[in-house]
Amino acid sequence: MADSTKNAAANTANGTEEAGKGSAGTAKKEGASVVFKLYCLAVLTVMAASYTVLMRYTRTVEGVRYYSTTTVFVTECAKMFFTLCILLKEHKGSIRKVTQELKGNIVGKPMEMLKMSVPSIVYAIQNNMTFIGLSNLDAATYQVTYQMKIPCTALLSVMMLGRSLSSMQWIAVFVLTGGVILVQGIGGEAVxxxxxxxxxxxxxxxxxxxxxxxxxxxxxxxEKLLKGSDTSLWVRNVQMYTWGMLSAFLGVVMHDWQNVRENGFLYGYTPLVWLVVLLGSGGGIYTSIVVKYTDNIMKGFAAAAAIVLSTVASIMFMGLVVGWMFVLGASLVIAAIFLYGLPKTNTEKLPARKSGTAQNV
Structure with a gap:
């Protein structure tokens, strides 16, 4: 995964430098971009749909219910493990070089570590909230409603990153809101x-x-921290997952410590639960790659495809029945996601990165 990301980023950067040299350079750039975006689309779609359906299944259908807080903690540990493996591979198996890099960026830069505590803690809260949401809502309703993160992210991007959205994108936001209202069926009767x-x-x-x-x-x-500095993506992930593990463990202590003491930390874990952990950790790592190298168009396509896949899976395996309001609302949501991704102009006002930076990640 890391090699594919580096190669795609390098090809994109090379294509940009050759954009004014003729049609050959342009074609090269566009070809690399399309291949990489299709790759991202496939992985994001499969991970999002599979994670949603499996989490819902393990929380509502299977026998013994595991503790969601411990799953969040185990997922954070898995993210850290995979990230360290990627760093070790990039340094050709040299534990000494990995240790030196982490020491310089973690111990040597305490303020950078402090900055990364914010998203990690917020992500830990989000993960716990998604468990509660999926325990009380069906997978399809959850997946569509969760797309409200698009207008939320749009508003926060305007305020925090200085982005400007086109009129088409703002129309898509309102279409999306209307679709979600229909999906909810004014009281949840659509599903x-x-x-x-x-x-x-x-x-x-x-x-x-x-x-x-x-x-x-x-x-x-x-995204602001990642694109506003030259720190390696994987070092940033180590910083964030360190805080994520701490905050997730705090969640275990606050909510399920007594149960854990009585029944064990991995109580209720089955092969499917471990698969949920694997998908959650892989999705978290891949999300950071997407934030680094792709855009909202890719996220929109992946989200729309995931809605379709998770709904079909819920109908086939979990007895979900959908009404016409859900179908209409879901159609509006999917249309809004595509509409939101139509503009191809760069609306980002973050400081320009130095040439070749993407290849050093």
């Missing part, structure tokens, strides 16, 4: 269940609202 555990609709929706804001804020804040 009914034929199997599984029923939960509290209000609790699920409230938790999801908190998760949406956390997702938007943490994502924009992390």
């Amino acid at each position: 009914s269940h034929t199997s599984g555990t029923e939960g509290s609709y209000v609790v699920g929706l409230t938790a999801l609202t908190i998760a949406v804001f956390c997702s938007g804020f943490a994502g924009v804040y992390f």
Whole structure:
């Protein structure tokens, strides 16, 4: 994954430098860009849809219910493990070089570590809220409603990154909002269940609202830190996951410590739960790659495709029944996501990076 990212970033940078030298350079740039975006689209779509459906299944259908706080902590540990493996590979297996780099950027830069505590803590809150949301809402309703993170992220991008959105993008935001209202069916009647555990609709929706804001804020804040400095993507991830592990463990102590002491830390874990952990950790790492190298068009396509896949999976395996309001609302949401990604102009006003920086990540 790391090699593919570096190669795609290098090809994109080379294509940019040759943009004025003729059609050959332009074609090269566009070809690399399309291939990389399609690759990102496929991975994001599969991970998002699979993670949503499997998490919902393990929280409502399977027998013994595991503790969501411990799953969040284990996922953060897995992210750290995979990130350290990538760093070790980039340094050709030299533990000494990895240690020196981490020491210089973590111990030697305490203020940078402090900055990274913000998104990691917010992400930990978001992860716990998504567990609560999925425990009380079906996967399809969760997936569509969670797309409210797009207007939330748009507003925060304007305020925090100085971006300007086109009129088409703002129209897409309102279309998206209308679609989500239809999906909710004014009381949740757009979606009914034929199997599984029923939960509290209000609790699920409230938790999801908190998760949406956390997702938007943490994502924009992390993007600002990531693109505003020359620090390696993987070093940034180590900084963030260090705080993420601490905040996630605090969540275990505050909410489930007594249960953990009585039944064990991994109580209720099955192969499917471990698969949820794997998808969550892989998705978290891949999200940082997407933030670094791609744009909202890619995220929009992935989100739209994930809605379709998770809905089909819920109908096939979890007895979900959808009404016409859900179908209409979901169609508006998908249309809005595509509409939001139509403008191809760069609306980002972050400081320009030095030439070749992307290749050093």
